Amino acid sequence: EAGVVQSPRYKIIEKKQPVAFWCNPISGHNTLYWYRQNLGQGPELLIRYENEEAVDDSQLPKDRFSAERLKGVDSTLKIQPAELGDSAVYLCASATGGSWWETQYFGPGTRLLVL
Amino acid sequence: GNSVTQMEGPVTLSEEAFLTINCTYTATGYPSLFWYVQYPGEGLQLLLKATKADDKGSNKGFEATYRKETTSFHLEKGSVQVSDSAVYFCALSKETSGSRLTFGEGTQLTVNP
Numbered sequence: 001e002a003g004v005v006q007s008p009r010y011k012i013i014e015k016k017q018p019v020a021f022w023c024n025p026i027s028g029h030n031t032l033y034w035y036r037q038n039l040g041q042g043p044e045l046l047i048r049y050e051n052e053e054a055v056d057d058s059q060l061p062k063d064r065f066s067a068e069r070l071k072g073v074d075s076t077l078k079i080q081p082a083e084l085g086d087s088a089v090y091l092c093a094s095a096t097g098g099s100w101w102e103t104q105y106f107g108p109g110t111r112l113l114v115l
Numbered sequence: 116g117n118s119v120t121q122m123e124g125p126v127t128l129s130e131e132a133f134l135t136i137n138c139t140y141t142a143t144g145y146p147s148l149f150w151y152v153q154y155p156g157e158g159l160q161l162l163l164k165a166t167k168a169d170d171k172g173s174n175k176g177f178e179a180t181y182r183k184e185t186t187s188f189h190l191e192k193g194s195v196q197v198s199d200s201a202v203y204f205c206a207l208s209k210e211t212s213g214s215r216l217t218f219g220e221g222t223q224l225t226v227n228p
Contacts, residue, residue: 004158031214042119042204042218043159056213091158100208101147101166104216106159 002026004107006092012113018080021110023092025073029105031098032069034077035091037109043091049075050098082114117142117212119205121219128195128226136190136222138179138205146207148172148181148188149216153202162190162203195226 005024013019025032030051035043046065048056051072060067064083069075079086089111093104122137140146150162150172163172168183177192188205205219 033214035216041220042206043216044218045215048213048215056215093159095214098214100210100212100214101164102214103149103161103164104214105161106151108156108158 004092004094004105006090006107006110008110009108010111010113012115013082014115015084016081018078019082019112020076020078021090021092021112023075023077023107025075025092025094026105029094029096030072031095032075033093033095033104034067034075035093037089037091039088046077048098079112082112084114087112087114117146117207117209117217119207119217119219121203121205121222124221125223125225128224130197130226130228131194132226134190134192134195134199134224136203136205136224138188138190138219140186140188140205140207142186142207142209142217144209144211145183146209148179149206149208150177150179150188150190151204151206151218153204153221155201159204195224197226197228200224200226 032049034046037043049069089109091109092107118141147166149164151159152162163174165172165181171180206216
């Protein structure tokens, strides 16, 4: 079974530029998560989708971040414009039903460096 | 709010040594507790979990017991190997927070031959 796929794996951009990250979850997983992991810290949730619906986006900085999950499968996370403080690893995870006791399966992440 | 505190790292051990990584949490009710591991260059993967008090999660020789009275979920392994070198994250999830995982800061473990 294929795992969670993310691309690109690495991205270097200059501040004020836009950037987008793509995630393909495990087949059949209805719940998709985007987390941000700053250096030396644990991941923090940005947004959670149940199928196409964003059900928890309370931690998403909506002035510059946006996300979509068209057709309830793949998802894209966008930052526009990027700031120096956005340098981090962006992790995508998926789960079958999104219950709070379920295992979340993580992708390898996209490491973003903003110069 | 919910929070997870892990012992400060990094931790360096010799092969076959005993490992303990402490994890305590702050949350009301009965959260589910998890240990995730991140090997170099790879994504986070679940190591073990426990969903109710006194449950013991185990996998690959690692164990952790959900202690409600001490709000702890310490990770242990009797004999570590070089291949166990990784970053270990303790995390919790609560019904009232959806399925959001709240992570600790992670503990870097290095095992020397």
